[in-house]
Amino acid sequence: MWDDLRGHQRTLELFRQAFRRERSAHAYLLIGPEGIGKRTFAFKLSQCLFCERTGSHELDACGECHACKQMQAGTHPDLLSIARPDGKRELPIELIVGSSDRRGREGLCHELAMRPMSADRRIAIIDDAQTMNAASANALLKTLEEPPPGSILFLLTPSVDAILPTIRSRCQPVTFTPLPDEDLAELITSQGLSTDAEEVQQITTLAGGSLVTAQQLLHPVLRELRERLFRALGERELDPFATTSQVLTTLDALGGDPATQRRHAGWIVRFCVEFFRNELRSSQLSDPEDPLAEAPELDRLAAQMERCIDAELQLQQSMPLPLCLEGLFDELSRLRRGRVPA
Ligand SMILES: [Zn+2]
Structure with missing residues (x-):
């Protein structure tokens, strides 16, 4: 049993x-x-x-x-x-x-x-x-x-x-605690959600111990959204309006009622946090001898992550999606250029 x-x-x-x-x-x-x-x-x-x-x-x-x-x-x-x-x-x-x-x-x-x-x-x-x-x-x-x-x-x-x-x-x-990575990976495989070992590992890392999250992440459109966001955030200049409109188009393609769309939008924020976390990790790795050498860059990454968390709160408080996303990308773009908003 x-x-x-x-x-x-x-x-x-x-x-x-x-x-x-x-x-x-x-x-x-x-x-x-x-x-x-x-x-x-x-x-x-x-x-x-x-x-x-x-x-x-x-x-x-x-x-x-x-x-x-x-x-x-x-x-x-x-x-x-x-x-x-x-x-x-x-x-x-x-x-x-x-x-x-x-x-x-x-x-x-x-x-x-x-x-x-x-x-x-x-x-x-x-x-x-x-x-x-x-x-x-x-x-x-x-x-x-x-x-x-x-x-x-x-x-x-x-x-x-x-x-x-x-x-x-x-x-x-x-x-109930989130599923340990190995249990989650086993469930993803045994339920036939994915058989590609590399994909299973990647999804497991992102899914936070949740099978439902893993299932959502395996949706091709959501994966495409993640790649698109990563590309946009990796560019030197982030265009807030173009990024918002691309993201909204993808959310439309995912369909669902407003509540589902809002849940999907939560992914955008989490993908952004994931991106900055990766950046943080690689910037810390770049100079392990002197972790303070890159302090301004670390501050900027931290500020961007904080802004993402604000956006998640706004989504929970039912702020209209376009407004929330535009605000987020606009401020991320300013933070990247080194200007801290007042
Ligand atoms: Zn029985």
Whole structure:
């Protein structure tokens, strides 16, 4: 069952200990970057708890019983799973407590309180929990305070800060760390995402321990965008308007709704940071005897990286894309010419 688990063995061991001692919690907050296996982990754990041939304390599954087959097919009636729909900024409250005219009579909280259909408990997985607004979080609070007997909730979030303290205090936090490079490289290969060893290594270095990120990076258009940016940043003069327009054209080619486009735009910033980090590394290597000889150049690189981080914040705060990118490239171009903006 857990043979193909990558990178989270210690976490599994902690869960095993808790279930063996019957000390499991009713609600867990699974914290960690997107694409490192939190969702897979929660599903596997649920399958173990539903499996008809293994006891809950074992946290294992046979893979063959009716419940296991239903889990594999995604049709187990006692597993309730919600996530932020594509293109939406928030997890709709309707998914948690039902639409306004049927509030409390449908939705995840209502279903969780119903008798299990085939297992001895119901399990809920709330993905993108950080996108619940205050009303949704408050609606969920009641269930967290008085969870139906036997039920377990898994709330998934990239960051604990984005979760309201009232929710946080009622969940047991479990931190997931990014996948180690070798595990990620193995996953990229075993899932057939790439077989080119050099490419696998390059993507692994960039992906920050996230399989989803690696998948995105393997998209040919995104790779082209990275190469284009690297070329532009490598030029003596950076033309802010031409670079912005090239980047926006590439983002259009990638398609997707505004939220997806914004996520793709985040890549631009990260590619820029990667470029400057490489520059920093090579400038430090150029004169290892006297690391201070190039101090002004190092300052300039640091200032450019800081500007990239500002741009990432602006993107998160919903600044219009063209405005954000033009501002970024304009200032990068000025910083490169040695003029620090006021
Ligand atoms: Zn089974």
